Amino acid sequence: MGDIPKSDWKVQRYLYTRDISSAPLITLLLKYVDEIYQPRNEEEVMEILKMAKQEGATVIPRGAGTSGYGGVLPVKDIALFRFSSRKTIMIDTTRMDSFEINEDEQIVECSPGAVWWDIEKKLNKKGLTLRIYPTSAPSSTVAGWIAQNGTGVGSLKYGGIAENVTKIRVADFNGVKEVEGKDLKYYVGMCGTTGIITKAWVKVKEVEDMHYYAFHLPPHKAGKLVYEGEHYAALYLDEGYVKLKNQSFGTNLPEKDTLMIATTEKMSEGDEELGEEIWETRFYPMRVRKLGPGLVAAENVLPVDSIPAYLNALHRMVKQPNGSEIWYVKGKKGAVLTFIPSDERKFLNYALTWRQSLRALRTAKKMRGVPYSLGLYLSCESKLLLKQDYEEIREFKKKIDPEDLLNPGKVFPKGVFPLIIGIGQKVVIL
Amino acid sequence: MRVEKEINDLVTACAQCFYCRVCPAFQTIKWESVSPRGRVYTIKGLIRRKIELEPQLVEDFYKCTTCGACEEQCQTTLPLVDIWEHVRAEFVKEKVAPLPAHKKIRELAEKSGNPYGEPQEKKIEWIKGYKYNESGELLYFAGCTASFRAVELAKNTVELFNKAGVEFTFAGKDEYCCGSPFLRTGQRDIAYEFFKKNYNEWKKRGVKTIVSSCAGCYRTILIDYPKIAKELGLDWDFKVMHTSQLVNKLIKEGKLTPKKFEAKVTYHDPCHLGRHTKVYEEPREVIKAIGAELIEMDRNRGESFCCGSGGGVKSQFKDLAGAIGKNRIQEAKETGAEYLISCCPFCKYHLKQMAEESGVNIKVADLVEIVNNLVGSSDIKAEDIKCG
Ligand SMILES: Cc1cc2nc3c(=O)[nH]c(=O)nc-3n(C[C@H](O)[C@H](O)[C@H](O)COP(=O)(O)OP(=O)(O)OC[C@H]3O[C@@H](n4cnc5c(N)ncnc54)[C@H](O)[C@@H]3O)c2cc1C
Ligand code: SF4
Ligand code: SF4
Numbered sequence: 033m034g035d036i037p038k039s040d041w042k043v044q045r046y047l048y049t050r051d052i053s054s055a056p057l058i059t060l061l062l063k064y065v066d067e068i069y070q071p072r073n074e075e076e077v078m079e080i081l082k083m084a085k086q087e088g089a090t091v092i093p094r095g096a097g098t099s100g101y102g103g104v105l106p107v108k109d110i111a112l113f114r115f116s117s118r119k120t121i122m123i124d125t126t127r128m129d130s131f132e133i134n135e136d137e138q139i140v141e142c143s144p145g146a147v148w149w150d151i152e153k154k155l156n157k158k159g160l161t162l163r164i165y166p167t168s169a170p171s172s173t174v175a176g177w178i179a180q181n182g183t184g185v186g187s188l189k190y191g192g193i194a195e196n197v198t199k200i201r202v203a204d205f206n207g208v209k210e211v212e213g214k215d216l217k218y219y220v221g222m223c224g225t226t227g228i229i230t231k232a233w234v235k236v237k238e239v240e241d242m243h244y245y246a247f248h249l250p251p252h253k254a255g256k257l258v259y260e261g262e263h264y265a266a267l268y269l270d271e272g273y274v275k276l277k278n279q280s281f282g283t284n285l286p287e288k289d290t291l292m293i294a295t296t297e298k299m300s301e302g303d304e305e306l307g308e309e310i311w312e313t314r315f316y317p318m319r320v321r322k323l324g325p326g327l328v329a330a331e332n333v334l335p336v337d338s339i340p341a342y343l344n345a346l347h348r349m350v351k352q353p354n355g356s357e358i359w360y361v362k363g364k365k366g367a368v369l370t371f372i373p374s375d376e377r378k379f380l381n382y383a384l385t386w387r388q389s390l391r392a393l394r395t396a397k398k399m400r401g402v403p404y405s406l407g408l409y410l411s412c413e414s415k416l417l418l419k420q421d422y423e424e425i426r427e428f429k430k431k432i433d434p435e436d437l438l439n440p441g442k443v444f445p446k447g448v449f450p451l452i453i454g455i456g457q458k459v460v461i462l
Numbered sequence: 463m464r465v466e467k468e469i470n471d472l473v474t475a476c477a478q479c480f481y482c483r484v485c486p487a488f489q490t491i492k493w494e495s496v497s498p499r500g501r502v503y504t505i506k507g508l509i510r511r512k513i514e515l516e517p518q519l520v521e522d523f524y525k526c527t528t529c530g531a532c533e534e535q536c537q538t539t540l541p542l543v544d545i546w547e548h549v550r551a552e553f554v555k556e557k558v559a560p561l562p563a564h565k566k567i568r569e570l571a572e573k574s575g576n577p578y579g580e581p582q583e584k585k586i587e588w589i590k591g592y593k594y595n596e597s598g599e600l601l602y603f604a605g606c607t608a609s610f611r612a613v614e615l616a617k618n619t620v621e622l623f624n625k626a627g628v629e630f631t632f633a634g635k636d637e638y639c640c641g642s643p644f645l646r647t648g649q650r651d652i653a654y655e656f657f658k659k660n661y662n663e664w665k666k667r668g669v670k671t672i673v674s675s676c677a678g679c680y681r682t683i684l685i686d687y688p689k690i691a692k693e694l695g696l697d698w699d700f701k702v703m704h705t706s707q708l709v710n711k712l713i714k715e716g717k718l719t720p721k722k723f724e725a726k727v728t729y730h731d732p733c734h735l736g737r738h739t740k741v742y743e744e745p746r747e748v749i750k751a752i753g754a755e756l757i758e759m760d761r762n763r764g765e766s767f768c769c770g771s772g773g774g775v776k777s778q779f780k781d782l783a784g785a786i787g788k789n790r791i792q793e794a795k796e797t798g799a800e801y802l803i804s805c806c807p808f809c810k811y812h813l814k815q816m817a818e819e820s821g822v823n824i825k826v827a828d829l830v831e832i833v834n835n836l837v838g839s840s841d842i843k844a845e846d847i848k849c850g
Contacts, residue, residue, distance in 0.1 A: 326475075
């Protein structure tokens with residue numbers, strides 16, 4: 033394997049075998065990755081894939097490891113209902129972090145491990161800015177977000193990441209290809225199960241003057257106001273979340289349901305100081321984790337008109353302190369992220385709190401909602417999320433990866449996980 | 463490994479978000495085991511017995527300059543530097559640390575009173591010819607690096623004090639290492655010994671304010687000493703200043719009127735002065751007062767990139783310290799500045815070396831040296847500074 037940086041040291045394997053989730057019991061079904069590679073270019077990615085194919089090893093791509101759906105976690109073969117053991121290789125894209133800005137076309141050509149906020153800082157020097165980015169932008173990578181099919185800041189105006197990349201390059205066992213247009217669906221949100229993204233062309237825009245306004249509104253009124261104008265981004269914090277935020281930030285924000293709108297338009301009402309304060313802390317949604325210490329989260333995407341009822345249901349259901357934040361998305365939808373601080377070392381209590389996450393999903397589904405992402409934990413929901421594309425993408429996966437070496441167990445339901453989560457959702461309503 | 467409940471709570475709060483990827487060690491080495499997130503997860507793994515305390519783990523844990531860049535970004539506001547130092551002290555207790563270079567420094571300090579193993583008597587040599595008092599309310603704490611390795615800084619400082627009519631006392635051979643190298647590397651006991659010696663000396667001389675020209679000493683005396691005093695049941699009523707703060711004050715009061723410094727400069731925030739003690743503006747105010755054109759590096763103030771030499775890294779991991787330092791030099795070069803100014807002999811010494819090694823033509827100087835050369839005349843050889 034030439035001189036590609038590599039580690040198979042036990043401690044390193046332990047450190048790379050995780051994401052931000054910390055699911056109770058589920059670790060029993062996971063194993064450590066066997067080897068971690070840090071390719072520096074596309075050729076090295078191909079070299080690793082070739083070796084994996086020869087050895088029959090599975091391959092997990094990893095960006096910054098900031099996703100929370102198990103997409104970078106290696107599953108025990110037995111948990112995939114396979115009884116012969118396969119080696120698992122991780123491709124860590126840390127060293128593939130370069131990017132090039134094309135000012136004229138307002139496009140950034142990004143290597144997979146390029147970090148959103150590094151890009152933004154360079155763009156700003158040229159009077160440009162990202163159209164959208166996740167609130168994990170200080171650390172998360174371009175390919176990681178594409179593979180998660182994320183939405184984030186700016187998605188109110190510009191939609192999700194799929195709408196904001198013009199083209200990607202992907203490596204699989206047959207070589208490297210460029211993909212654009214409707215074929216992007218074979219890769220966006222696929223957690224690397226169909227190939228390793230080695231480049232992405234991301235749309236950017238000129239910097240505009242932005243204003244931030246805060247309003248204390250119930251969710252149904254907030255949803256209405258958000259879509260009345262052509263706003264850039266909107267974040268709703270329910271009263272419970274503001275309380276948790278105050279406790280963890282040591283601030284004194286008014287403990288009421290609060291909507292923040294970031295917009296280029298001038299609005300006649302709204303508290304600009306509070307709006308700016310909420311905007312400035314947008315990258316720190318998980319500070320509330322301090323309160324557990326530990327956190328259980330539920331994240332579902334719902335039509336805006338279902339959100340008030342969904343929040344009501346959550347308030348009735350979750351007895352311990354909790355709070356939700358909502359980033360509104362183009363197409364009258366909101367990504368509702370609910371946080372329940374819980375000490376992850378208190379096993380039973382923590383496991384019971386985790387059930388709330390599944391209950392929230394079940395409730396969301398009843399209200400035309402879908403889970404935010406699939407990864408490993410929610411592969412059982414892929415038909416719901418991918419809808420009519422599911423079969424087609426599954427066939428595509430079988431064609432390019434017949435031995436299921438590319439990130440097995442993710443997105444496409446297989447083995448024990450989908451069963452557990454499926455049963456879990458049914459049991460929790462009892 | 464057993465750790466106090468407080469440390470256990472803190473590492474459990476880590477969100478694994480990786481905002482701490484700004485870490486200079488991670489940016490250089492690129493593996494999780496040297497990243498702050500990796501360190502936190504390592505501690506969790508040791509507590510929960512998922513991994514074992516092995517030499518490579520300990521070594522990687524020490525590849526950290528204690529610069530505090532991670533802490534500045536932390537999603538959950540963890541006091542990461544305190545955590546690192548606490549765990550290093552645990553490693554020492556478990557006898558898997560200190561690392562060889564740190565052990566050697568301790569041996570030297572045990573014999574001589576300073577980490578360079580120099581005779582303490584030499585601390586009195588450089589000050590010959592300058593005016594100072596045997597006792598007094600203001601004490602100049604030169605620190606070991608300025609006393610033995612960057613004497614021009616110590617000389618420039620006291621010459622400047624003399625020019626401004628600042629009355630001060632100096633402990634000379636009775637000025638012991640502040641203990642910083644030992645607190646940072648987990649060897650706390652010897653730091654306590656030095657604390658006691660310095661503390662008694664200061665009390666004896668009637669000191670009320672301590673001024674230091676070393677960012678590391680300043681941090682240690684300002685932050686660690688009051689905690690140690692409390693632990694030992696001693697009162698702590700000293701005021702602590704860094705020379706940049708005193709010089710700024712003297713300029714503002716009109717006691718120093720430096721000439722104009724017509725040069726493009728950039729300023730490197732020493733981690734122990736900036737992030738650790740939040741002294742960001744006073745050095746910049748001095749730079750403004752001398753009329754230099756300040757061009758900031760991209761990473762400045764809280765986001766400043768470490769010089770690479772702190773936390774025991776330069777002594778144990780020369781290549782790592784060198785790579786971090788060269789990264790910073792490159793950033794300084796990109797500003798187009800002629801001078802790279804800092805406020806710490808340790809940063810200056812290392813950055814100067816790295817500029818030379820990477821063939822970058824930038825003059826590295828301490829702020830006090832520059833100011834002293836702008837006030838009256840000076841006999842001190844300051845090869846890099848052309849003033850007036
Ligand atoms: C504080 C915080 C805020 C967050 N905010 C948001 C938000 O606003 N919106 C949002 O969508 N998410 C958010 N997230 C979740 C997460 O940060 C995002 O999903 C992010 O895009 C993941 O990027 P990553 O680089 O960490 O990818 P990873 O977690 O490393 O990987 C994510 C998935 O992508 C796959 N992958 C990685 N690299 C490649 C590649 N080169 N080719 C193919 N597949 C690949 C992995 O196998 C995995 O399945 C947040 C997380 C945190 C901690
Ligand atoms: S203190 Fe500095 S070197 Fe140490 S882990 Fe934090 S960022 Fe890295
Ligand atoms: S920034 Fe803080 S919370 Fe995030 S991974 Fe690093 S140590 Fe953990």
